[in-house]
Amino acid sequence: MLDVIRAAGTISRVGLIQATGFTGATISTVVRRLIDDGLVMEIGRAESTGGKPRVLLRLNHTSRYAVGVQLDHAGITYVLTDLAGSVVSRIARAGAGTAEPPAVVARMAREVRSLIDGAGVDPDRVLGIGLVSPGPLTPASGMGLTPPVMRHWEDFPLDQALSEAARLPVVLDNDATAAALGEHWSGVVGTSRTFAAVYMGGTGIGTGLMIDGVVYRGASGNAGEIGHICLDVAGPVCWCGARGCTEALAGPAAVVAEARADGRLARAAGLAKADDQQRIAADFAALTRAARRGDSTARGLLERSARYLAVASRTLANIMDLELLVLTGPSLASAGSIYLPVVRDELDRSFFARATHPIDVQLSTSAAAAPAIGAATLVLQTELVPLREGLRLPGRLGSREPASAN
Protein backbone atom coordinates (compact mmCIF):
# COMPACT_ATOMS: atom_id res chain seq x y z
CA MET A 1 0.00 0.00 0.00
CA LEU A 2 2.84 2.30 0.99
CA ASP A 3 4.60 1.67 -2.30
CA VAL A 4 1.44 2.36 -4.29
CA ILE A 5 1.07 5.70 -2.46
CA ARG A 6 4.77 6.46 -3.05
CA ALA A 7 4.57 5.66 -6.76
CA ALA A 8 1.37 7.66 -7.27
CA GLY A 9 2.63 10.76 -5.46
CA THR A 10 -0.86 11.60 -4.26
CA ILE A 11 -3.81 9.26 -4.27
CA SER A 12 -7.26 8.95 -2.69
CA ARG A 13 -8.62 5.95 -0.78
CA VAL A 14 -10.82 5.16 -3.80
CA GLY A 15 -7.70 5.28 -5.96
CA LEU A 16 -6.07 2.77 -3.61
CA ILE A 17 -9.06 0.43 -3.91
CA GLN A 18 -8.76 0.56 -7.72
CA ALA A 19 -5.00 0.08 -7.67
CA THR A 20 -4.79 -2.77 -5.18
CA GLY A 21 -8.13 -4.57 -5.44
CA PHE A 22 -8.49 -4.53 -1.64
CA THR A 23 -11.88 -3.75 -0.11
CA GLY A 24 -12.79 -0.30 1.16
CA ALA A 25 -12.78 -1.57 4.74
CA THR A 26 -9.24 -2.95 4.42
CA ILE A 27 -7.97 0.24 2.78
CA SER A 28 -9.58 2.30 5.49
CA THR A 29 -7.95 0.29 8.31
CA VAL A 30 -4.49 0.18 6.74
CA VAL A 31 -4.51 3.89 5.84
CA ARG A 32 -5.56 4.74 9.41
CA ARG A 33 -2.60 2.75 10.73
CA LEU A 34 -0.16 4.38 8.28
CA ILE A 35 -1.40 7.82 9.37
CA ASP A 36 -1.09 6.88 13.07
CA ASP A 37 2.49 5.71 12.43
CA GLY A 38 3.24 9.04 10.76
CA LEU A 39 4.15 7.41 7.45
CA VAL A 40 1.26 8.85 5.44
CA MET A 41 -0.54 12.19 5.66
CA GLU A 42 -3.75 13.70 4.34
CA ILE A 43 -3.13 16.73 2.16
CA GLY A 44 -6.52 18.23 1.37
CA ARG A 45 -9.14 17.29 -1.15
CA ALA A 46 -9.13 16.63 -4.87
CA GLU A 47 -11.38 18.69 -7.12
CA SER A 48 -14.76 17.07 -7.31
CA THR A 49 -15.90 15.44 -10.51
CA GLY A 50 -19.41 15.24 -9.07
CA GLY A 51 -20.12 13.69 -5.69
CA LYS A 52 -18.09 14.19 -2.53
CA PRO A 53 -14.51 15.48 -2.97
CA ARG A 54 -11.96 12.85 -2.03
CA VAL A 55 -9.22 13.26 0.55
CA LEU A 56 -5.78 12.87 -0.97
CA LEU A 57 -3.01 10.95 0.73
CA ARG A 58 0.72 11.15 0.30
CA LEU A 59 3.84 9.90 2.03
CA ASN A 60 5.03 11.92 5.00
CA HIS A 61 8.51 12.33 3.52
CA THR A 62 10.29 13.37 6.70
CA SER A 63 8.84 10.62 8.90
CA ARG A 64 11.61 8.11 8.14
CA TYR A 65 15.09 8.17 6.64
CA ALA A 66 17.55 5.65 5.25
CA VAL A 67 21.30 5.63 4.80
CA GLY A 68 22.88 4.34 1.60
CA VAL A 69 26.55 3.46 1.44
CA GLN A 70 28.57 2.53 -1.61
CA LEU A 71 31.82 0.90 -0.59
CA ASP A 72 34.57 0.67 -3.16
CA HIS A 73 38.32 0.58 -2.94
CA ALA A 74 38.58 4.00 -4.56
CA GLY A 75 35.90 5.85 -2.61
CA ILE A 76 32.99 5.52 -0.20
CA THR A 77 29.82 7.47 -0.96
CA TYR A 78 27.17 8.05 1.71
CA VAL A 79 23.67 9.39 1.14
CA LEU A 80 20.81 10.05 3.53
CA THR A 81 17.40 9.85 1.86
CA ASP A 82 13.93 10.60 3.13
CA LEU A 83 10.99 8.20 2.87
CA ALA A 84 10.40 9.16 -0.76
CA GLY A 85 13.99 8.32 -1.69
CA SER A 86 15.03 11.97 -2.15
CA VAL A 87 18.61 12.71 -1.16
CA VAL A 88 18.74 14.88 1.98
CA SER A 89 22.50 14.79 2.42
CA ARG A 90 25.47 13.27 0.61
CA ILE A 91 29.15 12.93 1.50
CA ALA A 92 32.10 11.28 -0.24
CA ARG A 93 35.05 9.94 1.74
CA ALA A 94 38.26 8.01 1.11
CA GLY A 95 37.85 4.48 -0.21
CA ALA A 96 38.65 1.19 1.46
CA GLY A 97 42.07 1.14 -0.21
CA THR A 98 44.38 -1.45 1.25
CA ALA A 99 43.27 -0.89 4.88
CA GLU A 100 42.08 -3.87 6.92
CA PRO A 101 38.28 -4.40 6.87
CA PRO A 102 37.70 -3.88 10.66
CA ALA A 103 39.41 -0.47 10.54
CA VAL A 104 37.39 0.57 7.47
CA VAL A 105 34.13 -0.56 9.10
CA ALA A 106 34.85 1.43 12.29
CA ARG A 107 35.49 4.53 10.18
CA MET A 108 32.29 3.91 8.15
CA ALA A 109 30.23 3.79 11.37
CA ARG A 110 31.65 7.20 12.40
CA GLU A 111 31.00 8.65 8.94
CA VAL A 112 27.39 7.38 8.96
CA ARG A 113 26.87 9.05 12.33
CA SER A 114 28.27 12.37 11.10
CA LEU A 115 26.08 12.15 7.96
CA ILE A 116 22.95 11.80 10.13
CA ASP A 117 24.01 14.44 12.66
CA GLY A 118 25.12 16.84 9.93
CA ALA A 119 21.65 16.68 8.33
CA GLY A 120 20.02 17.40 11.70
CA VAL A 121 17.94 14.24 11.48
CA ASP A 122 16.73 12.41 14.60
CA PRO A 123 18.67 9.07 14.60
CA ASP A 124 15.52 7.29 15.82
CA ARG A 125 13.91 8.06 12.46
CA VAL A 126 16.67 6.30 10.52
CA LEU A 127 15.48 2.85 9.48
CA GLY A 128 18.84 1.36 8.62
CA ILE A 129 21.80 1.23 6.29
CA GLY A 130 21.83 -0.16 2.76
CA LEU A 131 25.34 -1.20 1.81
CA VAL A 132 26.51 -1.97 -1.69
CA SER A 133 29.86 -3.08 -2.98
CA PRO A 134 31.23 -4.76 -6.08
CA GLY A 135 29.69 -8.27 -6.32
CA PRO A 136 29.45 -11.21 -6.36
CA LEU A 137 27.57 -11.69 -3.15
CA THR A 138 27.17 -14.65 -0.90
CA PRO A 139 23.71 -14.92 0.64
CA ALA A 140 24.28 -14.23 4.31
CA SER A 141 27.62 -12.72 5.08
CA GLY A 142 28.99 -10.52 2.38
CA MET A 143 31.39 -10.77 -0.47
CA GLY A 144 32.39 -14.31 -1.42
CA LEU A 145 34.46 -14.04 -4.55
CA THR A 146 35.72 -10.50 -4.87
CA PRO A 147 37.28 -8.51 -7.70
CA PRO A 148 41.09 -8.34 -7.36
CA VAL A 149 41.25 -4.91 -5.68
CA MET A 150 38.93 -5.98 -2.85
CA ARG A 151 40.41 -9.45 -2.36
CA HIS A 152 41.26 -8.96 1.31
CA TRP A 153 37.52 -8.47 2.00
CA GLU A 154 36.70 -12.02 0.93
CA ASP A 155 34.57 -13.78 3.56
CA PHE A 156 34.63 -10.76 5.90
CA PRO A 157 31.18 -10.53 7.62
CA LEU A 158 30.67 -7.00 6.33
CA ASP A 159 26.98 -6.44 7.08
CA GLN A 160 27.20 -7.88 10.60
CA ALA A 161 30.32 -5.85 11.46
CA LEU A 162 28.82 -2.57 10.21
CA SER A 163 25.50 -3.25 11.92
CA GLU A 164 27.26 -3.73 15.27
CA ALA A 165 29.51 -0.69 14.83
CA ALA A 166 26.75 1.68 13.67
CA ARG A 167 23.97 0.09 15.76
CA LEU A 168 21.56 0.07 12.82
CA PRO A 169 20.18 -2.78 10.71
CA VAL A 170 22.19 -3.33 7.53
CA VAL A 171 21.04 -4.78 4.20
CA LEU A 172 23.64 -5.73 1.65
CA ASP A 173 23.28 -5.88 -2.11
CA ASN A 174 25.14 -5.86 -5.37
CA ASP A 175 26.05 -2.34 -6.61
CA ALA A 176 24.44 -2.81 -10.04
CA THR A 177 21.15 -4.04 -8.54
CA ALA A 178 21.12 -1.07 -6.18
CA ALA A 179 21.75 1.30 -9.09
CA ALA A 180 18.69 -0.13 -10.88
CA LEU A 181 16.58 0.40 -7.76
CA GLY A 182 17.88 3.96 -7.48
CA GLU A 183 16.81 4.70 -11.05
CA HIS A 184 13.41 3.11 -10.41
CA TRP A 185 12.72 5.15 -7.27
CA SER A 186 13.92 8.37 -8.85
CA GLY A 187 11.17 7.95 -11.44
CA VAL A 188 13.32 7.59 -14.56
CA VAL A 189 11.88 4.21 -15.37
CA GLY A 190 8.33 5.49 -15.90
CA THR A 191 6.01 2.94 -17.44
CA SER A 192 8.77 0.60 -18.67
CA ARG A 193 8.02 -2.88 -17.45
CA THR A 194 11.31 -4.48 -18.37
CA PHE A 195 14.29 -2.37 -17.50
CA ALA A 196 18.03 -2.81 -16.99
CA ALA A 197 20.63 -0.53 -15.46
CA VAL A 198 23.97 -1.25 -17.10
CA TYR A 199 26.47 -0.36 -14.46
CA MET A 200 30.15 0.48 -14.85
CA GLY A 201 31.72 0.93 -11.45
CA GLY A 202 35.24 1.81 -10.41
CA THR A 203 36.67 -1.30 -12.03
CA GLY A 204 33.92 -3.68 -13.22
CA ILE A 205 30.72 -3.98 -15.25
CA GLY A 206 27.36 -5.37 -14.09
CA THR A 207 23.61 -5.05 -14.56
CA GLY A 208 20.63 -4.51 -12.32
CA LEU A 209 17.34 -5.88 -13.67
CA MET A 210 13.79 -4.82 -12.82
CA ILE A 211 10.70 -6.53 -14.17
CA ASP A 212 7.27 -4.98 -13.51
CA GLY A 213 8.75 -2.82 -10.74
CA VAL A 214 10.36 -5.76 -8.95
CA VAL A 215 14.10 -6.41 -8.82
CA TYR A 216 15.13 -9.64 -10.48
CA ARG A 217 18.05 -11.06 -8.50
CA GLY A 218 18.32 -14.64 -9.68
CA ALA A 219 19.06 -17.44 -7.23
CA SER A 220 21.73 -15.65 -5.22
CA GLY A 221 21.62 -11.94 -6.07
CA ASN A 222 24.03 -12.29 -8.97
CA ALA A 223 21.72 -12.07 -12.02
CA GLY A 224 22.63 -9.86 -14.97
CA GLU A 225 26.40 -10.28 -14.93
CA ILE A 226 27.00 -8.96 -18.44
CA GLY A 227 30.55 -8.18 -17.36
CA HIS A 228 31.11 -11.92 -17.70
CA ILE A 229 29.40 -12.57 -21.05
CA CYS A 230 31.99 -14.01 -23.41
CA LEU A 231 32.73 -11.71 -26.37
CA ASP A 232 35.83 -13.55 -27.58
CA VAL A 233 36.32 -17.27 -26.99
CA ALA A 234 40.09 -16.85 -27.41
CA GLY A 235 40.20 -13.59 -25.44
CA PRO A 236 42.18 -12.75 -22.30
CA VAL A 237 41.61 -14.68 -19.08
CA CYS A 238 39.23 -12.88 -16.72
CA TRP A 239 39.52 -12.77 -12.91
CA CYS A 240 36.28 -14.83 -12.75
CA GLY A 241 38.12 -17.76 -14.31
CA ALA A 242 36.55 -17.55 -17.79
CA ARG A 243 38.05 -16.20 -21.01
CA GLY A 244 37.14 -13.19 -23.17
CA CYS A 245 34.61 -11.64 -20.75
CA THR A 246 33.23 -8.13 -21.43
CA GLU A 247 34.95 -6.92 -18.28
CA ALA A 248 38.33 -8.39 -19.26
CA LEU A 249 38.09 -6.76 -22.70
CA ALA A 250 36.34 -3.50 -21.93
CA GLY A 251 36.07 -2.85 -18.19
CA PRO A 252 37.75 0.24 -16.72
CA ALA A 253 40.67 -1.87 -15.47
CA ALA A 254 41.31 -3.27 -18.98
CA VAL A 255 41.04 0.15 -20.63
CA VAL A 256 43.38 1.71 -18.05
CA ALA A 257 45.93 -1.13 -18.38
CA GLU A 258 46.13 -0.56 -22.12
CA ALA A 259 46.42 3.20 -21.72
CA ARG A 260 49.21 2.83 -19.15
CA ALA A 261 51.13 0.61 -21.57
CA ASP A 262 51.20 3.48 -24.08
CA GLY A 263 54.08 5.67 -22.84
CA ARG A 264 52.99 8.84 -24.62
CA LEU A 265 49.36 8.56 -23.53
CA ALA A 266 50.30 7.63 -19.94
CA ARG A 267 52.44 10.78 -19.66
CA ALA A 268 49.90 13.04 -21.39
CA ALA A 269 47.01 11.87 -19.21
CA GLY A 270 49.11 11.62 -16.01
CA LEU A 271 48.38 7.92 -15.41
CA ALA A 272 49.79 5.80 -12.57
CA LYS A 273 52.27 2.92 -12.85
CA ALA A 274 51.18 -0.28 -14.60
CA ASP A 275 50.49 -2.31 -11.44
CA ASP A 276 48.73 0.39 -9.38
CA GLN A 277 45.35 -1.29 -8.73
CA GLN A 278 44.18 1.43 -6.37
CA ARG A 279 44.20 4.16 -8.99
CA ILE A 280 42.19 2.47 -11.74
CA ALA A 281 39.08 4.59 -11.20
CA ALA A 282 41.10 7.81 -11.02
CA ASP A 283 43.05 6.90 -14.16
CA PHE A 284 39.87 5.99 -16.04
CA ALA A 285 38.52 9.47 -15.24
CA ALA A 286 41.86 11.01 -16.33
CA LEU A 287 41.66 9.09 -19.61
CA THR A 288 38.13 10.43 -20.18
CA ARG A 289 39.37 13.98 -19.64
CA ALA A 290 42.21 13.37 -22.14
CA ALA A 291 39.67 12.14 -24.71
CA ARG A 292 37.54 15.24 -24.19
CA ARG A 293 40.62 17.42 -24.66
CA GLY A 294 41.01 15.84 -28.09
CA ASP A 295 43.51 13.02 -27.46
CA SER A 296 42.55 10.59 -30.23
CA THR A 297 44.33 7.57 -28.68
CA ALA A 298 42.39 8.02 -25.44
CA ARG A 299 39.15 8.43 -27.35
CA GLY A 300 39.92 5.36 -29.48
CA LEU A 301 40.41 3.18 -26.38
CA LEU A 302 37.18 4.39 -24.80
CA GLU A 303 35.18 3.97 -28.01
CA ARG A 304 36.42 0.40 -28.43
CA SER A 305 35.38 -0.33 -24.83
CA ALA A 306 32.02 1.26 -25.64
CA ARG A 307 31.57 -1.08 -28.64
CA TYR A 308 32.15 -4.13 -26.44
CA LEU A 309 29.75 -2.76 -23.83
CA ALA A 310 27.23 -2.09 -26.61
CA VAL A 311 27.38 -5.71 -27.84
CA ALA A 312 27.03 -7.03 -24.27
CA SER A 313 24.08 -4.65 -23.75
CA ARG A 314 22.43 -5.87 -26.95
CA THR A 315 22.85 -9.46 -25.81
CA LEU A 316 21.14 -8.62 -22.53
CA ALA A 317 18.40 -6.63 -24.32
CA ASN A 318 17.72 -9.57 -26.65
CA ILE A 319 17.57 -12.10 -23.81
CA MET A 320 15.34 -9.95 -21.59
CA ASP A 321 13.35 -8.20 -24.38
CA LEU A 322 14.11 -4.90 -22.65
CA GLU A 323 12.18 -1.66 -23.10
CA LEU A 324 14.65 0.61 -21.34
CA LEU A 325 18.35 0.49 -20.68
CA VAL A 326 19.99 3.11 -18.44
CA LEU A 327 23.76 3.55 -18.40
CA THR A 328 24.95 4.31 -14.90
CA GLY A 329 27.74 4.00 -12.32
CA PRO A 330 30.81 6.09 -11.44
CA SER A 331 32.78 5.31 -14.63
CA LEU A 332 29.82 6.24 -16.83
CA ALA A 333 29.36 9.43 -14.83
CA SER A 334 32.63 10.57 -16.37
CA ALA A 335 32.64 8.72 -19.71
CA GLY A 336 28.88 8.45 -20.35
CA SER A 337 28.84 10.97 -23.20
CA ILE A 338 31.32 8.77 -25.11
CA TYR A 339 29.53 5.47 -24.39
CA LEU A 340 25.90 6.57 -24.85
CA PRO A 341 25.92 7.17 -28.64
CA VAL A 342 27.79 3.91 -29.28
CA VAL A 343 25.38 1.79 -27.20
CA ARG A 344 22.33 3.60 -28.62
CA ASP A 345 23.53 3.10 -32.19
CA GLU A 346 24.16 -0.63 -31.64
CA LEU A 347 20.66 -1.15 -30.23
CA ASP A 348 18.97 0.99 -32.89
CA ARG A 349 20.64 -1.06 -35.61
CA SER A 350 20.49 -4.58 -34.25
CA PHE A 351 18.19 -5.04 -31.24
CA PHE A 352 16.34 -8.23 -32.20
CA ALA A 353 12.79 -7.02 -31.42
CA ARG A 354 13.28 -3.55 -32.94
CA ALA A 355 10.49 -4.11 -35.49
CA THR A 356 8.06 -4.75 -32.63
CA HIS A 357 9.07 -2.06 -30.17
CA PRO A 358 11.90 0.41 -29.74
CA ILE A 359 14.38 0.22 -26.90
CA ASP A 360 15.12 3.44 -25.10
CA VAL A 361 18.76 3.99 -24.06
CA GLN A 362 19.47 6.74 -21.54
CA LEU A 363 22.34 8.04 -19.48
CA SER A 364 21.54 8.24 -15.77
CA THR A 365 21.21 11.74 -14.37
CA SER A 366 22.76 10.57 -11.10
CA ALA A 367 25.30 8.04 -12.40
CA ALA A 368 27.90 8.70 -9.68
CA ALA A 369 25.52 8.44 -6.72
CA ALA A 370 23.02 5.93 -8.17
CA PRO A 371 24.33 2.91 -6.22
CA ALA A 372 24.32 4.77 -2.89
CA ILE A 373 20.82 6.15 -3.54
CA GLY A 374 19.74 2.66 -4.56
CA ALA A 375 21.26 1.26 -1.37
CA ALA A 376 19.12 3.62 0.69
CA THR A 377 15.97 2.74 -1.25
CA LEU A 378 16.84 -0.90 -0.61
CA VAL A 379 16.36 -0.15 3.10
CA LEU A 380 13.05 1.60 2.42
CA GLN A 381 11.87 -1.37 0.37
CA THR A 382 13.09 -3.97 2.85
CA GLU A 383 11.67 -2.20 5.88
CA LEU A 384 8.46 -0.82 4.47
CA VAL A 385 7.46 -2.59 1.28
CA PRO A 386 7.14 -6.35 1.39
CA LEU A 387 7.69 -7.35 -2.20
CA ARG A 388 4.59 -8.78 -3.76
CA GLU A 389 4.45 -9.05 -7.46
CA GLY A 390 1.29 -7.96 -9.19
CA LEU A 391 0.51 -5.12 -6.78
CA ARG A 392 3.25 -2.86 -8.06
CA LEU A 393 2.27 -0.95 -11.15
CA PRO A 394 3.66 2.50 -10.44
CA GLY A 395 3.82 3.85 -14.00
CA ARG A 396 0.32 3.07 -15.11
CA LEU A 397 -1.00 4.01 -11.73
CA GLY A 398 0.55 7.46 -12.01
CA SER A 399 -1.07 8.09 -15.36
CA ARG A 400 -4.44 6.73 -14.27
CA GLU A 401 -4.79 9.07 -11.36
CA PRO A 402 -3.15 12.44 -11.56
CA ALA A 403 -3.67 14.51 -8.39
CA SER A 404 -6.64 16.46 -9.65
CA ALA A 405 -8.54 13.84 -11.61
CA ASN A 406 -10.17 11.99 -8.77
Ligand SMILES: [Zn+2]
Ligand atom coordinates in the same frame (compact mmCIF):
# COMPACT_ATOMS: atom_id res chain seq x y z
ZN1 LIG B 1 34.75 -12.90 -16.27
